[in-house]
Amino acid sequence: MPKLFIETLGCAMNSRDSEHIIAQLREREGYTTTQEFKEADLILINTCSVRERPVHKLFSELGVFHKKKKEGAKIGVCGCTASHLGEEIIKRAPYVNFVLGARNVSKISEVLHKDRAVETDINYDESEFAFNDFRTSAYKAFINISIGCDKACTFCIVPKTRGDEISIPADLIINEAQKAVNAGAKEIFLLGQNVNNYGRRFSGDTQKINFTELLHRLSKIEKLERIRFTSPHPFHMDDAFIKEFAHNPKICNSIHMPLQSGSTKILKAMKRGYTKEWFINRVEKLRAESPGVSISTDIIVAFPGENDEDFADTIDVMKRVRFDQIFSFKYSPRPETEAEHLPQIDSEIASQRLSYLQTLNNEILDEIHAECLGNSYRVYFEDLIHDGYVSGRSDNNLLIKVKGSEELLGTFHEVKVNAIGRTILTGEILA
Numbered sequence: 001m002p003k004l005f006i007e008t009l010g011c012a013m014n015s016r017d018s019e020h021i022i023a024q025l026r027e028r029e030g031y032t033t034t035q036e037f038k039e040a041d042l043i044l045i046n047t048c049s050v051r052e053r054p055v056h057k058l059f060s061e062l063g064v065f066h067k068k069k070k071e072g073a074k075i076g077v078c079g080c081t082a083s084h085l086g087e088e089i090i091k092r093a094p095y096v097n098f099v100l101g102a103r104n105v106s107k108i109s110e111v112l113h114k115d116r117a118v119e120t121d122i123n124y125d126e127s128e129f130a131f132n133d134f135r136t137s138a139y140k141a142f143i144n145i146s147i148g149c150d151k152a153c154t155f156c157i158v159p160k161t162r163g164d165e166i167s168i169p170a171d172l173i174i175n176e177a178q179k180a181v182n183a184g185a186k187e188i189f190l191l192g193q194n195v196n197n198y199g200r201r202f203s204g205d206t207q208k209i210n211f212t213e214l215l216h217r218l219s220k221i222e223k224l225e226r227i228r229f230t231s232p233h234p235f236h237m238d239d240a241f242i243k244e245f246a247h248n249p250k251i252c253n254s255i256h257m258p259l260q261s262g263s264t265k266i267l268k269a270m271k272r273g274y275t276k277e278w279f280i281n282r283v284e285k286l287r288a289e290s291p292g293v294s295i296s297t298d299i300i301v302a303f304p305g306e307n308d309e310d311f312a313d314t315i316d317v318m319k320r321v322r323f324d325q326i327f328s329f330k331y332s333p334r335p336e337t338e339a340e341h342l343p344q345i346d347s348e349i350a351s352q353r354l355s356y357l358q359t360l361n362n363e364i365l366d367e368i369h370a371e372c373l374g375n376s377y378r379v380y381f382e383d384l385i386h387d388g389y390v391s392g393r394s395d396n397n398l399l400i401k402v403k404g405s406e407e408l409l410g411t412f413h414e415v416k417v418n419a420i421g422r423t424i425l426t427g428e429i430l431a
């Protein structure tokens with residue numbers, strides 16, 4: 001059986017696309033997967049282009065694959081960088097056999113048998129394509145609920161690589177969730193660029209429901225214990241959504257709310273569609289309706305035009321919200337985005353702001369985790385980690401490890417925290 005090596009960069013949606021690619025190649029072409037690219041008949045790299053660094057990494061990696069690959073092995077490039085560079089990838093690396101865009105995953109078999117194929121149409125609609133089944137984890141199922149994005153955040157390349165936003169029909173999503181639960185998963189993780197904008201547009205004649213209703217229907221699936229999702233957009237966080245989030249017992253009490261900046265002036269320049277006050281208002285509403293909710297976020301520092309007052313606004317939001325996790329980055333100009341050619345903030349200032357923000361974030365995290373000591377949480381064990389530990393997450397997304405082995409995987413247990421760390425807590429099983 002031919003062997004496939006696939007490397008996935010970037011976000012959870014890329015990981016799910018890689019699972020779809022493996023499923024198609026396994027079912028249609030008889031491939032098995034290998035973790036060793038030197039023995040692979042097909043080497044795939046599923047790329048990310050949200051910042052410049054992953055793009056640089058792509059070409060250096062392609063060079064290594066080309067030099068060390070097995071005689072006759074093929075190399076393919078997929079994902080967001082494939083969508084926006086297209087032909088240029090083959091020009092710069094002529095040993096690449098095909099390029100498959102993030103919106104064309106269902107065409108993997110087609111491009112495999114065509115040399116130098118480039119399939120990167122970002123308007124191609126595979127929202128109703130029923131992919132074969134493959135999952136990396138038996139315990140948690142990632143499920144796409146939409147493709148593309150209709151927003152126009154001025155720093156973001158995603159609309160140019162993943163195309164317009166189309167919701168996947170609810171019955172396809174519910175079927176996929178039911179199948180995953182039948183196969184043993186107790187948790188589903190819904191994926192989309194703007195999950196709470198779900199239902200605005202479908203490609204076919206399907207029943208229109210919104211995200212709140214979709215969550216409600218999914219929670220009816222028996223033996224499904226937990227529902228998580230990413231990313232909701234703060235703009236679409238209406239009261240009905242927050243009520244369902246807070247009062248549906250299967251929806252985990254943790255949410256990712258990408259802030260990007262705490263300055264209303266910068267949020268306007270980013271075309272995020274909300275203000276500092278609206279973001280804070282939604283956080284207060286969430287906490288009022290769902291006490292103990294954990295909130296994570298994304299923040300970009302040094303977006304063009306950000307002055308000390310703007311940065312101080314971001315720090316102010318951090319101190320008032322006390323996020324449970326922050327993914328923070330310096331602004332990276334992306335091709336074909338509205339902000340691409342705006343004058344840049346001095347990189348020294350950008351680095352200072354990022355390091356100040358991350359230091360403050362670590363202080364807040366240490367305080368939040370210190371408050372967990374002695375508390376007990378219901379943990380769903382998903383991963384075997386080093387030194388005889390197994391890890392899992394609490395309902396409010398704390399990562400907790402206990403001494404144990406694989407018989408704990410896929411089970412829930414009450415765990416008392418007896419040691420804290422910045423990224424993972426340690427505990428003992430109570431029941």
Ligand code: SF4
Pocket residue numbers: 149150151152153156157158159193194233
């Ligand atoms: S909502 Fe904005 S940041 Fe998110 S994927 Fe769409 S354009 Fe990018």
